Amino acid sequence: MSTVNTEPTTVPGFECPPCLGPVTSARKRRTLIGYLCFCVLGCVPYLIGASAAWQAAGFGLLFPGAGFISAGGWALLLFPLTLLLFGVCLIAWFGSGMIIAPTFLWLGTAILAGALTGDAITAYGPASAVALVLISAYLIRRRNAKRSSADLALFAVRQQYLPSMIEKVRADAAPRLPQSERELSLADLGGVRYMLDRALQPVEEFNGFDKIDQFQTSALRYQINLLGYGLALSQCNLTPNFHGYVSQAQRNLVDKYLQKKVWDYWIYETAWGHFNFTNFDPAGRDNVMLTGWLGLQANLYMSNTGDRRYASEGGLPFRLNRSTTYQHSVHTLAKSVHDNFQSSPFGLYACEPNWIYPICNFYGMTSLVIHDRLHGTDYVQPTLPSWLRKLDAEFTDQKGSVIGLRSDLTGMEVPFPTGEIAFATMTNSFAADRAERMWAIARAEVGSLLTDGLKKESRLPLPGAGIDTGNYRRGHVGSYAGIIQTAHEFGDEEFARVVQDTLDEYGALEEQGGVYRFAKGSNQANASAAYARFWRRGDYHNAITNGPPATAFTGPLLTGASYPEVLVAAATSRGDDLRLVLYPGTSQLRQELKVERLKPGRRYQVKGGGEQQITAEADGTATFTVNLSGRTEVLIQPEA
Amino acid sequence: MACCAFAVFLVAQIFFLAHKVRVFFFGATPEEAAVASSAVAWYPGQVSKNAVPTPRWYRRKWAMAAGGGFVLAGPLAAYAAMSGAPAAKASGLPFPITICGAQLSGG
Numbered sequence: 207m208s209t210v211n212t213e214p215t216t217v218p219g220f221e222c223p224p225c226l227g228p229v230t231s232a233r234k235r236r237t238l239i240g241y242l243c244f245c246v247l248g249c250v251p252y253l254i255g256a257s258a259a260w261q262a263a264g265f266g267l268l269f270p271g272a273g274f275i276s277a278g279g280w281a282l283l284l285f286p287l288t289l290l291l292f293g294v295c296l297i298a299w300f301g302s303g304m305i306i307a308p309t310f311l312w313l314g315t316a317i318l319a320g321a322l323t324g325d326a327i328t329a330y331g332p333a334s335a336v337a338l339v340l341i342s343a344y345l346i347r348r349r350n351a352k353r354s355s356a357d358l359a360l361f362a363v364r365q366q367y368l369p370s371m372i373e374k375v376r377a378d379a380a381p382r383l384p385q386s387e388r389e390l391s392l393a394d395l396g397g398v399r400y401m402l403d404r405a406l407q408p409v410e411e412f413n414g415f416d417k418i419d420q421f422q423t424s425a426l427r428y429q430i431n432l433l434g435y436g437l438a439l440s441q442c443n444l445t446p447n448f449h450g451y452v453s454q455a456q457r458n459l460v461d462k463y464l465q466k467k468v469w470d471y472w473i474y475e476t477a478w479g480h481f482n483f484t485n486f487d488p489a490g491r492d493n494v495m496l497t498g499w500l501g502l503q504a505n506l507y508m509s510n511t512g513d514r515r516y517a518s519e520g521g522l523p524f525r526l527n528r529s530t531t532y533q534h535s536v537h538t539l540a541k542s543v544h545d546n547f548q549s550s551p552f553g554l555y556a557c558e559p560n561w562i563y564p565i566c567n568f569y570g571m572t573s574l575v576i577h578d579r580l581h582g583t584d585y586v587q588p589t590l591p592s593w594l595r596k597l598d599a600e601f602t603d604q605k606g607s608v609i610g611l612r613s614d615l616t617g618m619e620v621p622f623p624t625g626e627i628a629f630a631t632m633t634n635s636f637a638a639d640r641a642e643r644m645w646a647i648a649r650a651e652v653g654s655l656l657t658d659g660l661k662k663e664s665r666l667p668l669p670g671a672g673i674d675t676g677n678y679r680r681g682h683v684g685s686y687a688g689i690i691q692t693a694h695e696f697g698d699e700e701f702a703r704v705v706q707d708t709l710d711e712y713g714a715l716e717e718q719g720g721v722y723r724f725a726k727g728s729n730q731a732n733a734s735a736a737y738a739r740f741w742r743r744g745d746y747h748n749a750i751t752n753g754p755p756a757t758a759f760t761g762p763l764l765t766g767a768s769y770p771e772v773l774v775a776a777a778t779s780r781g782d783d784l785r786l787v788l789y790p791g792t793s794q795l796r797q798e799l800k801v802e803r804l805k806p807g808r809r810y811q812v813k814g815g816g817e818q819q820i821t822a823e824a825d826g827t828a829t830f831t832v833n834l835s836g837r838t839e840v841l842i843q844p845e846a
Numbered sequence: 847m848a849c850c851a852f853a854v855f856l857v858a859q860i861f862f863l864a865h866k867v868r869v870f871f872f873g874a875t876p877e878e879a880a881v882a883s884s885a886v887a888w889y890p891g892q893v894s895k896n897a898v899p900t901p902r903w904y905r906r907k908w909a910m911a912a913g914g915g916f917v918l919a920g921p922l923a924a925y926a927a928m929s930g931a932p933a934a935k936a937s938g939l940p941f942p943i944t945i946c947g948a949q950l951s952g953g
Contacts, residue, residue: 403890414888721889729885 217368217643219598220606223361227599229551233617244268245339248316252332262323265335266316270308272338273319276331281322288315300611300620302421302471303479303558357604364606364647371646379697382743385755389776389787390444390740396722397736398440399791401433402769403721404729405455409462416677416729420471421558423675427468429730431499434459436737438506443745446754447761447784448777449511451769456507460516463500469524472496479559487532488524489542495557497546498570501539505576508536509753517581540577543570544585552614553596560615564601564608565624568632575636576750590636607647623673627652627688631695635750645696652689653701660700665708676728683713683727687734690741697743709735720770720791757781762842766800766829775837784842788815790834800829801842814840 266273
């Protein structure tokens with residue numbers, strides 16, 4: 207048995223191992239009491255000498271399918287079958303909030319066992335039912351004790367290394383590069399093109415998307431969100447003075463999200479999870495995986511462009527049918543997130559009915575941060591302290607990590623792939639010190655897998671086969687992408703480079719016509735990997751808490767460029783000029799560009815892509831042609 | 847009838863489970879694998895194989911499971927109405943013992 211380090215630590219929030227929070231404890235107690243009542247009720251027919259059918263049905267309440275053991279004969283075969291199905295029902299419950307599945311299976315099999323029982327129950331039936339209960343209780347306790355012991359041991363280790371590790375990640379962090387010194391490389395553009403290809407197709411088409419189910423992690427909505435985040439991050443941090451097709455692509459993605467097939471999972475989930483058969487509004491109770499994620503996506507677009515279309519009333523219409531449309535905007539999405547935070551005793555609230563995924567709540571909090579900045583609301587400041595307290599109390603395990611998933615009905619935790627990597631980047635936008643601590647843990651523990659330090663030929667082999675949440679197949683492409691993003695966000699460029707090299711090898715990187723894709727990853731993993739490649743220090747934090755520089759809203763703007771003929775690697779302004787870095791995307795090298803927000807009637811010098819003078823029209827626009835040849839830098843400056 | 851519906855629910859779950867188990871242990875069929883990888887390999891101008899609708903039963907599996915679950919309310923209702931069913935009362939069963947038209951030994 208390991209002991210917990212009691213030495214004082216200098217890392218706030220890591221002084222002692224977290225204990226189970228009061229709300230979780232109460233829910234677990236309630237669940238246990240409810241189950242014990244069920245057990246007592248199930249034994250009553252046996253104790254009072256009721257008929258055999260009642261007795262078998264009663265024992266069926268103790269354990270799923272236990273009634274079939276009392277029924278005996280061929281009904282015994284139904285016991286293992288029930289166990290298998292119960293497992294499936296539990297998956298359906300946590301996967302889609304279908305609480306009726308395990309409930310009806312358990313009760314239904316108890317009743318069926320009663321119906322199949324003859325004149326007497328089997329002699330071994332009662333003892334078997336009780337034994338199943340006791341054995342299960344023992345196994346659960348043993349597993350919990352083992353996990354607790356391992357977690358406490360790891361917590362002690364983390365307490366030891368954290369102070370020095372935090373110092374190290376600070377020292378290793380590269381400074382944030384000025385925007386004027388950054389541009390997308392051809393490889394970066396290959397990833398951006400992967401995203402643009404999917405986003406710029408007609409809104410009703412979903413070519414290039416994985417279509418498996420619309421309930422869990424492979425759902426279209428997450429693929430749309432990630433593509434939207436990626437394009438928004440590139441625009442904010444690298445091409446703030448380019449709108450054109452990159453803005454169109456982001457609007458298309460939001461429009462795709464509003465297609466009924468993307469969000470109608472909620473109709474099913476609220477029906478079988480809330481028993482709500484009348485109001486299918488996706489932005490009311492629960493469903494933070496929609497309100498938080500989409501709110502963030504729409505606000506990122508508005509933050510980059512100044513376009514406020516999704517803030518107008520009904521700017522985000524969810525059309526159910528000809529007569530019903532749920533009219534929403536980023537304001538109603540933010541209000542839903544805020545109100546659910548306020549009303550949930552856990553502080554965090556559910557995605558699928560009854561299931562609280564902290565990761566989606568992090569998206570929810572991040573969406574409030576950017577909403578407050580853009581729209582002048584004050585959701586975060588009064589909410590965050592209590593939210594973080596409850597996060598620590600109710601959703602942090604004994605090793606000090608945020609858990610993946612908890613049932614708000616029963617209080618129980620379900621294993622779900624997550625970790626510091628998944629949370630650190632988002633946390634950086636509302637609790638930077640906590641984010642740094644998460645990154646330090648991730649860097650220490652993931653970094654320990656490096657084959658040979660940070661040398662050129664080093665690689666980062668991840669253990670096991672992994673899981674690609676975008677298609678439920680084995681694979682690490684998404685995990686590698688997450689590590690790269692987080693390493694970049696905290697400025698560890700060397701570590702990010704090693705992981706990028708590993709991913710390029712492992713993921714079977716392919717290039718076709720200038721588009722980069724990983725053959726071993728899902729569309730979701732590819733989207734994530736696409737923007738991991740160009741991410742640099744503080745890009746996420748900047749996009750959420752600052753947005754693009756002021757000159758993105760005042761300086762000249764590239765608005766007209768054909769895709770994929772013109773690839774925009776950089777587009778920045780110092781106020782009255784416009785600096786572009788362009789690449790040809792096809793063999794058509796002579797391309798027309800349109801620039802807006804020039805001073806009406808003023809003459810400008812165009813350098814690069816063919817020297818020329820242009821004069822701005824009365825509406826501040828100018829259209830001209832450039833010759834693209836590899837990397838082409840174009841500078842548009844007002845003539846003296 | 848309620849038990850027939852329950853049986854349908856169980857069978858649907860078995861098919862769903864069997865499919866998951868097969869994919870987990872033996873991987874996807876070439877056809878399924880092609881569908882998945884074609885999403886990533888897609889480029890503009892190409893019609894994605896993934897655009898081909900997935901089999902009807904697959905798309906409807908959740909609805910089937912839900913439907914089966916709802917139908918289970920039948921046995922529960924029968925259970926609740928047990929006291930009003932003379933045959934059940936006489937036999938001491940939780941609900942009438944005619945299951946899918948067959949008289950079982952319980953009654």
